[in-house]
Amino acid sequence: xxxxxxxxxxxxxxxxxKDLKRHFPIRSGLxxxxxxxxxxxxxxxxxVKKGEVLGIVGESGCGKSTTARLMIGLIELDDGQIIFxxxxxxxxxxxxxxxxxxxxxxxxxxxxxxxxxxxLDSVAFGPKINGLEDPEGKARNLLKRVGLEPDxxxxxxxxELSGGQRQRVNIARxxxxxxxxxxxxxxxxALDKSVxxxxxxxxxxLREEFGLTYIFISHDLxxxxxxxxxxxxxxxxxxxxxGPAEAIYHNQAHPYTSSLFAAMPSMDPDxxxxxxxxxxxxxxxxNPPSGCRFHTRCKFAESVCSAAKPKLSVIGGDETxxxxxxxxxxxxxxxxxxxxxxx
Amino acid sequence: MSETPLVEFKDLVVRFKGDRTVHAINxxxxxxKPGEMLGLLGESGSGKSVTLKTLLRLxxxxxxxxxxxxxVLGTDVMxxxxxxxxxxxxxxxxxxxxxxxxxxxxxxTIGDQIAEAVMRHKGISKLAAMDVxxxxxxxxxxxxxxxxxxxxxxxxxxxxxxxAMIALALACRPKLLLADxxxxxxDATVQIQILLLLRELQKEFGMGVIFVTHDIGVAVEVSDRxxxxxxxxxxxxxxxxxxxxNPRHPYxxxxxxxxxxxxxxxxxxxxxxxxxxxLEEAPSNCSFxxxxxLARPECWKALPPRIDIGNGHEAACVLAAEAAVTx
Amino acid sequence: MSMAATEAKAxxxxxxxxxxxxxxxxxxxxxxxxxxxxxVIVLLLILAAIFAPYLGLNDPYKAxxxxxxxxxxxxxxPLGTDEQGRDMLARLLYGGRLTxxxxxxxxxxAFGIGSTLGLIAGYAGGWVNTIIMRTVDVFFAxxxxxxxxxxxxxxxxxxxxxxxxxxxxxxxxxxRVAESATSSVRALDYIDAARASxxxxxxxxxxxxxGNVLGPIFVYATSLTSVCMILAAGLxxxxxxxxxxxxxxxxxxNTLRTAIYVNPWVAALPGLMIFITxxxxxxxxxxxxxxxxxxx
Numbered sequence: 001x002x003x004x005x006x007x008x009x010x011x012x013x014x015x016x017x018k019d020l021k022r023h024f025p026i027r028s029g030l031x032x033x034x035x036x037x038x039x040x041x042x043x044x045x046x047x048v049k050k051g052e053v054l055g056i057v058g059e060s061g062c063g064k065s066t067t068a069r070l071m072i073g074l075i076e077l078d079d080g081q082i083i084f085x086x087x088x089x090x091x092x093x094x095x096x097x098x099x100x101x102x103x104x105x106x107x108x109x110x111x112x113x114x115x116x117x118x119x120l121d122s123v124a125f126g127p128k129i130n131g132l133e134d135p136e137g138k139a140r141n142l143l144k145r146v147g148l149e150p151d152x153x154x155x156x157x158x159x160e161l162s163g164g165q166r167q168r169v170n171i172a173r174x175x176x177x178x179x180x181x182x183x184x185x186x187x188x189x190a191l192d193k194s195v196x197x198x199x200x201x202x203x204x205x206l207r208e209e210f211g212l213t214y215i216f217i218s219h220d221l222x223x224x225x226x227x228x229x230x231x232x233x234x235x236x237x238x239x240x241x242x243g244p245a246e247a248i249y250h251n252q253a254h255p256y257t258s259s260l261f262a263a264m265p266s267m268d269p270d271x272x273x274x275x276x277x278x279x280x281x282x283x284x285x286x287n288p289p290s291g292c293r294f295h296t297r298c299k300f301a302e303s304v305c306s307a308a309k310p311k312l313s314v315i316g317g318d319e320t321x322x323x324x325x326x327x328x329x330x331x332x333x334x335x336x337x338x339x340x341x342x343x
Numbered sequence: 344m345s346e347t348p349l350v351e352f353k354d355l356v357v358r359f360k361g362d363r364t365v366h367a368i369n370x371x372x373x374x375x376k377p378g379e380m381l382g383l384l385g386e387s388g389s390g391k392s393v394t395l396k397t398l399l400r401l402x403x404x405x406x407x408x409x410x411x412x413x414x415v416l417g418t419d420v421m422x423x424x425x426x427x428x429x430x431x432x433x434x435x436x437x438x439x440x441x442x443x444x445x446x447x448x449x450x451x452t453i454g455d456q457i458a459e460a461v462m463r464h465k466g467i468s469k470l471a472a473m474d475v476x477x478x479x480x481x482x483x484x485x486x487x488x489x490x491x492x493x494x495x496x497x498x499x500x501x502x503x504x505x506x507a508m509i510a511l512a513l514a515c516r517p518k519l520l521l522a523d524x525x526x527x528x529x530d531a532t533v534q535i536q537i538l539l540l541l542r543e544l545q546k547e548f549g550m551g552v553i554f555v556t557h558d559i560g561v562a563v564e565v566s567d568r569x570x571x572x573x574x575x576x577x578x579x580x581x582x583x584x585x586x587x588x589n590p591r592h593p594y595x596x597x598x599x600x601x602x603x604x605x606x607x608x609x610x611x612x613x614x615x616x617x618x619x620x621x622l623e624e625a626p627s628n629c630s631f632x633x634x635x636x637l638a639r640p641e642c643w644k645a646l647p648p649r650i651d652i653g654n655g656h657e658a659a660c661v662l663a664a665e666a667a668v669t670x
Numbered sequence: 671m672s673m674a675a676t677e678a679k680a681x682x683x684x685x686x687x688x689x690x691x692x693x694x695x696x697x698x699x700x701x702x703x704x705x706x707x708x709x710v711i712v713l714l715l716i717l718a719a720i721f722a723p724y725l726g727l728n729d730p731y732k733a734x735x736x737x738x739x740x741x742x743x744x745x746x747x748p749l750g751t752d753e754q755g756r757d758m759l760a761r762l763l764y765g766g767r768l769t770x771x772x773x774x775x776x777x778x779x780a781f782g783i784g785s786t787l788g789l790i791a792g793y794a795g796g797w798v799n800t801i802i803m804r805t806v807d808v809f810f811a812x813x814x815x816x817x818x819x820x821x822x823x824x825x826x827x828x829x830x831x832x833x834x835x836x837x838x839x840x841x842x843x844x845x846r847v848a849e850s851a852t853s854s855v856r857a858l859d860y861i862d863a864a865r866a867s868x869x870x871x872x873x874x875x876x877x878x879x880x881g882n883v884l885g886p887i888f889v890y891a892t893s894l895t896s897v898c899m900i901l902a903a904g905l906x907x908x909x910x911x912x913x914x915x916x917x918x919x920x921x922x923x924n925t926l927r928t929a930i931y932v933n934p935w936v937a938a939l940p941g942l943m944i945f946i947t948x949x950x951x952x953x954x955x956x957x958x959x960x961x962x963x964x965x966x
Contacts, residue, residue, distance in 0.1 A: 059530035074862050099868050112859035116881040122860075125877065126867030162618050163387075170863070177867055192386035192557065193601040197614035204609065219531060222603040226612075245608065263535040265560030267604045269584040272564055276536040280486075281500035
């Protein structure tokens with residue numbers, strides 16, 4: 001078995017997520033009856049182009065991690081479709097075949113390594129059970145590639161490594177499966193800043209070298225901007241805005257996206273933030289607000305916002321930049337248009 | 344300096360004994376003026392939390408060797424015991440933690456917890472203490488504070504809990520507030536609310552604050568002065584503006600670059616190589632030298648001098664005296 | 671590649687020399703004097719029981735009407751004699767054979783069956799978990815002593831039947847510990863990472879789950895051996911376990927009961943043996959528990 005062949009050509013998206021839906025029931029009481037539902041991911045659609053880095057940002061409870069796990073089948077979909085290089089999951093390819101092409105790196109570098117296995121065994125596990133050739137040699141090469149000299153590190157246990165070193169092992173483990181898409185779920189968030197920069201450099205190198213595509217999930221907007229080509233913004237289980245990284249950073253369309261950026265520390269001691277862009281905490285994804293889910297915190301909210309759910313629509317003629325806000329749509333009945341609001 | 348400093352660390356050394364010795368703090372000197380907000384910036388293992396714990400006398404005495412002195416308003420913290428220590432903790436100095444969910448008692452209401460602290464330190468009646476609690480919740484801008492008084496911590500969201508924690512910490516009007524990564528566990532849109540709240544309350548109450556964080560952006564947002572810690576010592580300190588706009592220590596510069604504020608997409612990051620030293624031995628030369636691209640032979644020979652750049656801006660680096668080495 | 675060079679430079683010294691998990695456990699265990707002492711005592715008791723015929727003891731079955739209930743230190747009988755004039759020392763050491771066998775075997779069997787049930791329930795989750803664990807819960811409704819007596823009573827007296835009944839008694843608690851250990855490991859990211867690598871359930875359980883849950887289950891099972899020994903002795907005491915004239919501590923305690931006013935020290939000896947063994951087993955399992963704790 002070797003690396004999966006590209007089939008659809010460069011213009012076919014590597015992965016298409018169509019209307020992904022996942023609700024978690026909350027059960028309680030004597031009879032384990034369902035008392036509430038967490039709307040973790042509620043109709044999320046996007047595509048990932050070959051060779052790009054798609055950043056996903058959002059606050060806790062926005063469903064970004066659930067989305068990641070849905071894409072690799074660690075959580076089952078309630079509804080929706082995943083299409084990997086033209087093949088529909090469950091029809092054209094099995095979950096096992098999908099997982100040959102998609103791998104994931106988790107946030108907690110310690111919890112994602114088996115404490116009883118040496119790092120060499122951890123990296124070699126995937127290739128071994130999938131019958132790849134020379135799993136140990138492959139693992140040693142990858143450890144070397146991520147900056148851990150195999151002669152010194154191969155037989156160490158996870159607790160003998162630093163956080164940055166462990167995350168390098170996790171990256172090597174993901175690459176050992178020769179994936180085409182790697183999902184990085186807050187993969188650098190737990191690292192110290194100086195170590196984070198080293199790992200980001202490594203990720204950029206590896207992407208060039210192995211022709212990888214990344215989905216990069218993070219709450220750190222600076223990091224996402226640095227690494228991503230396109231950015232997807234999520235709020236309470238829904239996509240509120242998606243577009244090229246620079247457009248999202250300089251020309252936010254959705255009020256939530258602008259608030260998220262305004263909430264970033266200013267880094268300028270002469271020009272500190274004076275007013276918090278939003279009040280209160282994000283609402284609980286159990287029983288989310290009606291209509292536009294952001295209307296409870298949005299300063300532009302009007303009656304239409306709680307009544308109807310806005311659709312993702314193109315902004316200002318830029319086919320690649322979409323946002324879900326009634327102010328984008330002159331026919332929505334919202335009194336303001338997006339440009340006025342942005343003033 | 345004419346006025347008594349609020350906090351004065353002098354040549355503080357903290358060592359942990361055990362299976363292996365850890366030299367957590369190595370000769371730390373730091374002053375805090377009354378009413379000043381200091382951002383103590385450092386990565387994990389740099390000694391920033393140990394510094395706070397020393398100040399509150401929270402380190403396990405049997406496993407800890409302490410040298411040097413720590414004074415708060417002229418009183419030696421190490422000499423306190425019994426009632427004086429109890430009055431000092433929570434009365435003169437109080438602390439806000441990273442995880443309010445763990446720091447608040449889950450079996451008492453927010454109101455009861457604040458009132459209990461006030462009764463203990465001020466010796467007033469329960470009724471009066473409840474009034475103080477209500478006033479505090481109003482001051483930390485908790486919506487409908489009367490109702491929230493009767494809430495248990497688990498009934499509140501993360502941001503509200505942190506506000507309640509701040510109300511509890513400030514209820515006895517401490518002269519010094521220690522904040523240990525109070526916004527790290529919060530979402531970005533909530534973090535900025537808490538930062539601005541702390542900034543306002545600090546002005547309102549006129550207290551001194553030591554704000555520990557690993558996030559340089561957060562430190563810039565709240566502090567008057569920044570102290571950067573590395574391997575158990577302060578490598579650079581000065582007015583926030585001076586440290587950010589004119590960093591003199593290579594480590595500070597590395598941290599600023601690693602924040603990625605304005606980093607060009609796809610360009611190689613100028614990352615600090617390696618990882619922090621293990622601190623099994625007391626440093627005899629510059630702790631940062633092994634990771635420093637500008638290290639010179641003298642960096643390996645002796646501890647770096649503390650060089651005064653003016654306006655209270657100091658850096659522990661032989662290069663600091665020279666004009667800014669690079670932009 | 672510059673990355674590799676830079677990272678490799680700094681942390682060279684700070685990482686301890688690599689050693690396996692079990693050598694670390696052994697090292698921590700050997701530093702615990704209480705646990706080591708207990709391990710030695712238990713080992714000696716087991717060895718004495720196995721090699722009893724070669725220790726040149728008196729015949730444990732040979733009764734003598736004239737030498738009944740002799741005190742400790744009686745010439746030829748260092749620990750005295752029982753109510754039928756049999757040598758106490760020989761009977762105590764020979765008694766260890768049956769007592770330890772009946773005390774350990776049920777735990778060994780229950781460890782095997784209970785761990786399997788718990789692993790399946792914990793890993794599969796959902797309705798599989800519900801069926802297994804609710805069934806197990808039924809057994810918790812009865813006190814273990816009562817359950818053992820009831821099953822033994824139904825099956826009839828005898829060594830095999832006591833082992834069967836005690837095994838049934840110990841399966842539920844072990845299954846429950848196994849289930850909770852497994853489901854907490856199951857929630858960790860490395861299991862998800864292994865699933866994402868395409869591992870099937872059996873491979874993942876073998877490589878990633880077993881190593882991390884068997885330790886805690888084993889420690890718990892060790893602590894059950896003392897309970898099991900006492901229960902086994904209790905069954906014999908009640909006459910539904912081992913039958914006379916076989917030497918067994920519980921049974922000996924029962925038959926010597928009548929002699930408690932005549933020669934209390936000799937009558938207490940079997941009880942003392944049960945006490946020492948179960949105490950040692952308990953302390954041993956405590957020592958194992960702390961030695962197996964990896965949290966640095």
